[in-house]
Amino acid sequence: MRMTADFAFGLVAVLLGLAAYITARGFPSPPGPYPGPGLFPQLLGLALAATGLALAIRGWKEGPRQPSKKPLSWRSWASHLAVIAAVLGYLAAAPRIGFLLAAFGLLAATMLCFGAPPRRALPVAAVTALSAFLLFGKALRVPLPPGPWGW
């Protein structure tokens, strides 16, 4: 199995670098001998692609280094997804149900997913959400999303 993480990361970097290079070639340039907005990103794109290629080749040659890390358990995957889903859920919910409930949702959902016992997680989530609301929304006057009830 030659498909190492280094190889994959190198490949992604090559694609990203080339994409940046090609996009930046399309940027307009000023008349005369002066460099335009495309020059710098083009250089960076090529450099990223080159280092990516070097990493990919090294990853391919060396194969998996060290006894490869054991794959993430389903629990780890679930925890990762919970974090991402909690932030996305917060983003979607906050304008509709207000900051306080959305923040409580984010806290409670992640705490429970991480395996905290509900009798501890729920009160802490409620107190933290309220504190954040008072601290940011009231004391620092950040315009937190109000929701239909104003909180």
Add this chain to the structure above:
Amino acid sequence: MDALFQVLTLLSQPKVVLVVLLSAVYGLIVGAMPGLTATMATALLVPFLFFLDPLSGLVAIITMEAVAIFAGDIPAVLLRIPGTPSTAAYTDDSYELTKQGKGSLVLALDLACSAIGGILGALAFIVGASWLIHIATSFTSFEYFWLAVMGLSGAALLASGAPVKGTMSALFGLLLSTVGIDVTLGYPRFTFGNINLLGGISFIPAMIGLYGVSEVLRQSTQSHLSHPPAPVHSDPLPRSVLQLLRRYKVQLLRGGFLGTLVGAIPGMGADIAAWLSYAIAKRFSREPQKFGKGSFEPIVDAGTANNAALAAAWIPALVFGIPGDPVTAIVIGVLMMKGLQPGPLLFQQQETLLNGLRAMFILANLLMLPLGYLAIRLAASLLRIPRNILMPVILLLCAVGAYALENNPFDIGIMLVMGVVGYLMQSHGFPLAPAVLGLVLGPLIEENFMISMTKAQGHFGEFFSRPVSLLLAAFTLVVWSLPLLASVVRRAPRQPSDATG
């Protein structure tokens, strides 16, 4: 004398005192938690700094950072888990000593060394910055270009220990910095028609993502773990600490000097200062065989060096606008947010602000002694806070913090994306610091590159025509060639190395 009085009045305002105390406590808590770094603490602090005047804001960062780096020693001593990466160098020695029942002595020694190192670094800042500022006034776009490239290269190639991945990380950061309206023609680059991206990737939300959300993601897989209770320890012993300091005064001064020097080089920072100082301590030690097995020497040397580097990293940040580490990168962001541009003008026009900072660097390190003592006493209970409760709270703070600066939900999206990217990078050995510095230095490098190219009418030779720029270019080439030399000398596959920062 008048200036000193003015500064002291300024710093003794109730508001400033309150800010100092709160940020010190915050630094203690964050630093003492394994996995929560000083960088993350600074990034999460920024939304609050937004509501303070520049002096209070910077004073908060100085205090918080100094205390957090000391507090990072606490879990290293009690649990063998470094609280911040800059403690990693002497974690083994600290823990071995704890097992021998000297835990409280190690912590007290750490505290003293941190304070002394911080003060040495502060003195270097006070003297060095006012000296370097004269050089900075003669800098043109050529010199700024090379200095920034040198700093970024140092972070990518030397400080990270993984040259190829470090370079990729730096280039990625630089590419991200090109998103948005360009400086020459005002052309929107890589915005994909999204108006939120016209102003570029917002730096603070990106930082919160890279250092906050990525850490939550990393720890989420081990959140069911709770740390074993810390060993019981007796009171710290001030007299034994003084004895140790007297015995290791060479190490103390050497660590302070080296830390200052390394910290002042753009792109290096406290982590590399600690490791370098550990290596040098071992090289010159009379009993190198004891290193890693419970020697006081590396604790004095590296423990002094990391705090010295911290203050010294402010020199290139404030004088040239080129940050020494991710924390000073945030400092530059905060200055800009306040409409202040780092560089010679800052030193000419903001005399009181700078005097305040100079005094605060010293005061913060003195204040650390009583607070640190308190932290040592409370450490055990801090470490018992369960991760599965703490990490969600940090996630919420990240989301609110990213939003609070511009009141733009889009920034939470940036934070999340950068968090996932940062997590993936870190878990595969890509150091984060080069990406951060690339993101901050990108506009500076590009602007000075474009100005220089325009001045030179496309002749690249002009980049080497002035003496100082030639010197900086030569240093940059040395930085580039060092990893190549090292790999040629070794002719062996590189060791995979951990990301720092």
